Amino acid sequence: MFGGFTGSKTPTGTDWGEQMLNTVASKTIRHLFTQSESVEVSVRCYPSSKLLQGSIDSLKMSGRGLVIRQQFRTEEMSFETDAISLDFSSVLKGQMNIKQPTQAIAQVVLTEEDINKSFKAELVRKQLENITSPALSELSGGEPISFTDVQVTLQPNNQLRLFAKANLPEQGLVPISMKSTLAVERRRRILFQNSQFEPEDIPESLREISQKLATALDEILNNMVDLDRFNLDGVTLRINRLETHGKKLIFSGYAQIERVPNTP
Incomplete structure (x- = not known):
């Protein structure tokens, strides 16, 4: 999906309308992200005269190093829409307004480093403190408990190892180590299934309390990663x-687009 986006043209070439739409679409999509290393956008419309009636066959985007809400980085992201009914007059004003909802297939790639940085984001920390x-x-x-220093290591077969610390009033920092399998619930929630406490890395005197903390952390994580909290x-x-x-987590899915957002 990532290959072939750059420089693609309709069989009749790219006319002024497509150039304008490509420019407006690129600007609009870039503004959805706080930061981006690269964004490539390609409009398919054949024959190109359909564009004047506000009809395009598809819109493709591929990007790298995209940062969402200032703190959540994706290594790669791509999508391709279904046919779009577009208000072409909005394009002339430098905007993109669609006349009816459309869908897009999408793929997002996160690196292990991206995932670990996300646990330091304010939105995530608030749910762990x-x-x-x-x-x-x-x-x-x-007394309230805070979980800190969350570190994830990706494993084959959708598994991961997670290490963290819990700050207890009397014991101080208690290490936690567990292994889980990632799964999807109702297409929007990320679950940590079949979680198992791993005592090998925990001092023997702390294993009992660490296991109880691991169970509590597992429950928190299973109620935390909900895509509806990150929708544009x-x-x-x-x-x-x-x-x-390897060191990447790859999501495949779709987006239901009711309207094109104009701001991040």
Whole structure:
């Protein structure tokens, strides 16, 4: 999907309308991201005269090093839409307004480094800090607990190893180590399934409390990664499949586009 986007043309060449739409689409898509290393956009419209009636066959985008909401980086992202009914007058104004919803197939690639940096993002940290629950209160004497220093190592077959620390009032920092299998629920939530506590890296005197903390952290993670929290205005993201490949995590899915967002 990533190959062949750059420099593609319709059989009749790229006329002024397509050039204008390519320019507007590139600008619009770039503005969805806080930062980008590269963004390539290609409009398919044949015959090109259909563009004047606001009809295009598809819009393709591929990008690298895209940063969402200032803190979430993707190594690669690509999508290709279905046919689009476009308000061509909006293109003349430097905007993209679609007349009816459309869908796009999409692929997103995260590196292991990207995933670990995301755990330092404010949006994620807020869900891991100052946590209170009946189960955790038994371990902390009623004081809130924070999980810090989360480090993920991707493994084959959609598995990962996770290491973290829990800050307890009396014990101080307690290390946690566990192994999980990644899965998708209802196409929008990332689950940490079949999680197993790994005691080998934990001091023997802390293993019992560390295992209880690992169970609590697993529950928090399973309620945290929901795509609806990251949707762009007018765009709903869904995942059909995910897989680990070396040091990368690859998501394949689709986007339901109600309107084209004009701001990040």
